[in-house]
Amino acid sequence: MAQQQIELKRGLNGVYFDTTESSDVMPEGRLIYRGYDIHDLASKSTFEEVVYLMMHGALPTRWQLADFDAALKAARKLPPEVIDIIVKVKGAHPMDVLRTAISALSAFDGETETMGKDANIRKGIRLTAQTASIVAAHHRIRQGKPMLEPDPSLSHAGNFLYMLLGEKPDKDTAELMDRDFIVHLDHSSNASSFAARVTASTLADLHGCVVSGIATLKGPLHGGAAEGVMKMALEIGDVSNVESYLAKKHANRERIMGFGHRVYKAEDPRARHLRDGSALLAQKKGQPKWFQILSKVEEQMRPYAQRGICVNVDFWAGSVYYLLGIPEDLFIPIFAVARVPGYVVQVIEQQGRNVLIRPLVQYVGPHDQQYVPIDQRG
Numbered sequence: 001m002a003q004q005q006i007e008l009k010r011g012l013n014g015v016y017f018d019t020t021e022s023s024d025v026m027p028e029g030r031l032i033y034r035g036y037d038i039h040d041l042a043s044k045s046t047f048e049e050v051v052y053l054m055m056h057g058a059l060p061t062r063w064q065l066a067d068f069d070a071a072l073k074a075a076r077k078l079p080p081e082v083i084d085i086i087v088k089v090k091g092a093h094p095m096d097v098l099r100t101a102i103s104a105l106s107a108f109d110g111e112t113e114t115m116g117k118d119a120n121i122r123k124g125i126r127l128t129a130q131t132a133s134i135v136a137a138h139h140r141i142r143q144g145k146p147m148l149e150p151d152p153s154l155s156h157a158g159n160f161l162y163m164l165l166g167e168k169p170d171k172d173t174a175e176l177m178d179r180d181f182i183v184h185l186d187h188s189s190n191a192s193s194f195a196a197r198v199t200a201s202t203l204a205d206l207h208g209c210v211v212s213g214i215a216t217l218k219g220p221l222h223g224g225a226a227e228g229v230m231k232m233a234l235e236i237g238d239v240s241n242v243e244s245y246l247a248k249k250h251a252n253r254e255r256i257m258g259f260g261h262r263v264y265k266a267e268d269p270r271a272r273h274l275r276d277g278s279a280l281l282a283q284k285k286g287q288p289k290w291f292q293i294l295s296k297v298e299e300q301m302r303p304y305a306q307r308g309i310c311v312n313v314d315f316w317a318g319s320v321y322y323l324l325g326i327p328e329d330l331f332i333p334i335f336a337v338a339r340v341p342g343y344v345v346q347v348i349e350q351q352g353r354n355v356l357i358r359p360l361v362q363y364v365g366p367h368d369q370q371y372v373p374i375d376q377r378g
C-alpha cells in the first residue's frame, strides 16, 4: 500500500503543543520564569521565593514567604513506611529509588486523589520538601550512616546539603546550591516536564505526574549529562590530555556531554552561574584541576558554537557537585530536587485548561499479514 504523504516532526522538534506562562527558553540564550530574567532570580532571590513565584504566579511578600517556607519545612520528614521502602531498594540507582519513593508517597498523602490547583499546590509543597529528604535519606542509608533530622534553621538548599553530607554548609556553599536549584527549577517543555504534562493531561494525580517526570529525567540525553561530564573530566585526568581526548571523540563522532541543546543555539544562560560556582569552589577547596580541565574543554569546543552547539547547564553542574563531595550517581537526583516543583507548576497549568495530549504516529508496518495458528508456525 502506498504510504500517505505526511510531514513527520520526529522528536516533536519545532512543534508547539500549547501555551505557557511559566517559563520561556529563548534560542539566543535567555531564560525567564514568569517574566523575570533567570539572572535576576539567581542572583537576588532564594529557591523558596522562586518556587512561590512559580506556583502562585507572583513574587511573595515577606509574610507570604514566611508561611510558604514554614509549609515546606513542615513537610521535610518522610513517613516511616517510605523510609522502610528506601531501605529495601537501597542498592538501586538513586533515581530509581527516588522514583519508587515518590510513587510510594502517594499512599501516605491524604490528598492524593484530591484534584484542583489548591490541592496541587499543597501536595506540590510537600513533594518539593520530600524529594530532597528522599535523596538525602537514601544516600545516608546506603552508606550505613544514620539519617539526620531536618534542621528548621536551614534553608531548603542548606538543609538538603546538611541531611545529605552530615555537615552544615557555610553561607557561600548553601547559596551556591540554592542558585543551582533556582536555575534548574523549570525549563519550558523539556522532555521530563512534557512527560509530566502528558500524564497530567489524562487527569492523573500529581504524584503519578511527578513519577513520569522523574523517570524521563534519568536519561543521559536529559538529566544524565552532568554525570557524563564529570566522568569525562575524570577520564581526561589532566589538562594536558584535553586536546587528544577531544580529537578522539570527534574522530569517533561521539557527543561531548554538556554541549548542545534542543532550543538554545547560544550559551545556556544557566551555565554561567555554575561556572562561577565551580571557580569559587575550586579555589576554596584548593582543587583547581577539574575547573582547569573543564575550562580547557570549553575553550576547545568554541568552534562548535558556529553550529549552535554551545555549553549547557550540565557542563558546570557536575564539577560543582563533585567538589562538594557528592558522588556522581546523585547528580541527576539533585536535578530532580530542583525540578520537581517545576513539574508541579506545569501539571497545574496543564490541568487548569486541560486537553488530552495524544499525538499521531505514522504506521509504516505491513497491513495484510495472514494469521498463522501457533502450531503451524515454522
Ligand code: ACO
Pocket: 220, 221, 222, 223, 225, 254, 255, 256, 257, 258, 259, 260, 261, 262, 263, 309, 312, 313, 314
Ligand atoms: N557534541 C558533539 N556534537 C553534537 C553535540 C555534542 N554534545 N550535540 C549535538 N551535536 C551534533 C550532532 O552530532 C548533530 O550533528 P550532525 O548533524 O552532523 O549529525 C547535530 O549536532 C544536531 O544534533 P541533534 O542530536 O540532532 O540535536 P538535538 O537538538 O536533538 O540535540 C541534545 C540536543 C540531545 C541535548 C544534544 O545536543 C546532545 O546529545 N548533547 C549531549 C548531552 C547533553 O549535554 N544533554 C544535556 C542537555 S541540557 C539538559 O537536559 C539539562
